Amino acid sequence: MIKIPPYLQIGDTIGIVCPAGYMPYQNAETCINTLIEWGFKVKVGNTLGHQFNYFSGTDAERLADLQTMLDDNDVKAILCGRGGFGLSRIIDSLNFDVFVQKPKWIIGFSDVTILHAHIHSQFGIATLHAPMAAAFNVGGFKDEYVQSLRNVILGHSYSYSCKAHPLNKKGEAEGELIGGNLCLVAHLIGSPSSYTNTKGKILFLEDVGEYLYNIDRLFIQLKRSGLLNNLAALIIGGFTDMKDTVIPYGSDVYSIISNHLSNYDYPVCFNFPVGHQTNNYALKVGAIHKLSIQNEVKVSG
Numbered sequence: 001m002i003k004i005p006p007y008l009q010i011g012d013t014i015g016i017v018c019p020a021g022y023m024p025y026q027n028a029e030t031c032i033n034t035l036i037e038w039g040f041k042v043k044v045g046n047t048l049g050h051q052f053n054y055f056s057g058t059d060a061e062r063l064a065d066l067q068t069m070l071d072d073n074d075v076k077a078i079l080c081g082r083g084g085f086g087l088s089r090i091i092d093s094l095n096f097d098v099f100v101q102k103p104k105w106i107i108g109f110s111d112v113t114i115l116h117a118h119i120h121s122q123f124g125i126a127t128l129h130a131p132m133a134a135a136f137n138v139g140g141f142k143d144e145y146v147q148s149l150r151n152v153i154l155g156h157s158y159s160y161s162c163k164a165h166p167l168n169k170k171g172e173a174e175g176e177l178i179g180g181n182l183c184l185v186a187h188l189i190g191s192p193s194s195y196t197n198t199k200g201k202i203l204f205l206e207d208v209g210e211y212l213y214n215i216d217r218l219f220i221q222l223k224r225s226g227l228l229n230n231l232a233a234l235i236i237g238g239f240t241d242m243k244d245t246v247i248p249y250g251s252d253v254y255s256i257i258s259n260h261l262s263n264y265d266y267p268v269c270f271n272f273p274v275g276h277q278t279n280n281y282a283l284k285v286g287a288i289h290k291l292s293i294q295n296e297v298k299v300s301g
Contacts, residue, residue, distance in 0.1 A: 002176060002286040003125045005077075005103040007155030010039035012076040014153075015069040016133065017045035018056035020111040021084020023133065025049030028081050031133035035079075038150055045069060048081050055086050063090040071098045076105070077153055081133040083110025083181075091118055091193055100125070105153055108132050109206075110276065113180030116285045118193035120178060128152060129180055129204075129274070130282035138278055145273070148282040159300040160281050162273055167258045170293050171267030173233035177289040177301065179204035186218045189225045199230040202291055204283065206237030206275030212249040212256060215239070219260040228260075233267040233291050235299070238275030269297045 008014070014035055016028060025048055032042050045065040047056040056062060069078045091114055106115050106127040116127045130149045151158060178195050179185065182205045188194040195203075207215065222228050239253045251259075254270050261268055269291070273279035281299075283289075289301040 001124070002120075003103060004284075004287065005105050005126060008040065008076050008105070008153045011041065013041040013043050013074050015043045015045060015072065015075040015078045016048055016081055017065050017069055017078060018047040018050075018081040019062050019066045019090065020056065020080075020086030021054060021082055022051040022056045023048060023081045027137065028133040031079075031136040034136050043069075043072070043075055054084070059089050062086060063093050066090070067094060070094070070096065073102060078104060078106050079132065080106075080108030080112045083108060083112055083132070085111055087111050087114040088187065091115075096123060107149070107153075109280070110181055111184065113184040114188065114193060116180050117178075117185065117188050117195050120286045121193060121196055124286070126284050126286035128282055129285050131280050135278070135280065143278070145278060145280050145282075152282045152284060157301065158282070159298060160273070161296055161298045162271065164294070164296055165254070165270035167254055167268075167270045168293050168297070169261075169266075169268040171233065172293075173202055173267050173291045174288065175232035176201045176286055177204065177283060178202070178285060179235070180206070180285070182207040182215070182218050183210065185227075186221045189221065189227065195227065198227055200232050202233045202235065202289055203228075203231050204235035204237055204272070204274060207239050208276035209241045209243065211243045211245065212251065212253060213245065215242070215253055216249075216256050219257060223260060228264060231264070231266050233293070234261065234264075235272045235274070235291065236268065236270045237272045238277045238279070240275060240277050267291065267293045269293045272297060272299070
C-alpha cells in the first residue's frame with residue numbers, strides 16, 4: 001500500500017533546493033514570490049544560486065542541502081528548482097530515516113525521476129512529478145499546468161484530458177502511476193532505485209533532446225529488462241527537441257515507440273501533456289489513477 005504524504009495547509013513551509021544542475025537565483029524568484037502569494041512560507045536551500053561547474057554545488061554540498069530539507073520537520077514539501085544531472089551521484093548517500101517516519105512531498109521532474117523511482121521502490125511513498133521553479137517564468141504562474149501543482153499539494157483531486165493521437169491503443173485502466181524521464185527510468189534498471197514489479201501499473205514516460213536512435217535503444221532496454229511486461233497501461237508524454245543523425249534514422253519518435261509496443265495488448269496513449277514543455281501536468285507518482293483512452297484521453301487521480 002502506497003503511503004500518501006500529508007497535503008499542505010496554507011502557512012506551511014516549502015523548501016527549494018537544486019540537487020542536480022545549477023540554477024541562477026533570479027530564475028527562481030517568480031516561483032518564490034508566487035508560493036508566498038499562494039500563502040506558503042518558503043525556505044531556500046544553499047544550492048539555489050550556487051554553482052560548481054555544471055552542478056549547483058559539489059556532491060557533498062548538494063547532498064547536505066537535500067538532506068537538511070528531508071530532515072527538517074518544518075518543511076512540508078521539497079520543490080526542486082531544476083533537474084539536469086546529478087542525483088544519481090548522491091542518491092546512495094541520502095538518509096531517508098526521518099523522511100520515512102514523516103513523509104513530505106518531493107516535487108519535480110527530469111533528473112528528479114531518480115527520487116521518484118527510489119522513494120517508490122524503496123519506501124512505498126508517493127511523490128509529485130510536476131513543474132519546477134523555472135515553469136513559473138516560462139508559462140506564467142497562472143497557467144493551468146503550474147496551477148495543477150498548487151491544486152495537488154493542497155489535496156485536490158484532478159482529471160486531465162487531451163486529444164486522441166492516431167497511434168493510441170484504446171482502452172481503460174486503473175492502477176498505481178509510475179514513471180518519469182525515459183532516459184533515467186532506463187538508467188536505473190539494475191540498481192536499488194529502479195522501478196520493479198510493474199505488473200498492473202500505469203507507466204508514463206517522457207524525454208527531451210535525445211537522438212532518435214537512442215530512443216530506439218532505450219526502449220529496447222526497457223523491453224529486455226521486462227519493465228514493459230504486464231503493465232495496466234502506458235502513457236507516452238512529450239518527446240521534445242528530438243535530434244537526428246547526419247544520415248536520417250528514418251522514423252519519427254512516436255513511430256519508433258509505437259513499433260516497440262506492437263506486441264503488448266494494454267492501452268497506450270501518445271502526446272499526453274507531461275514532460276519538458278509548458279504543458280506539464282502535476283502527477284502523483286505511486287497513487288492510484290484511472291486512465292481512459294477513447295476519442296479523447298482522460299487521466300484522473
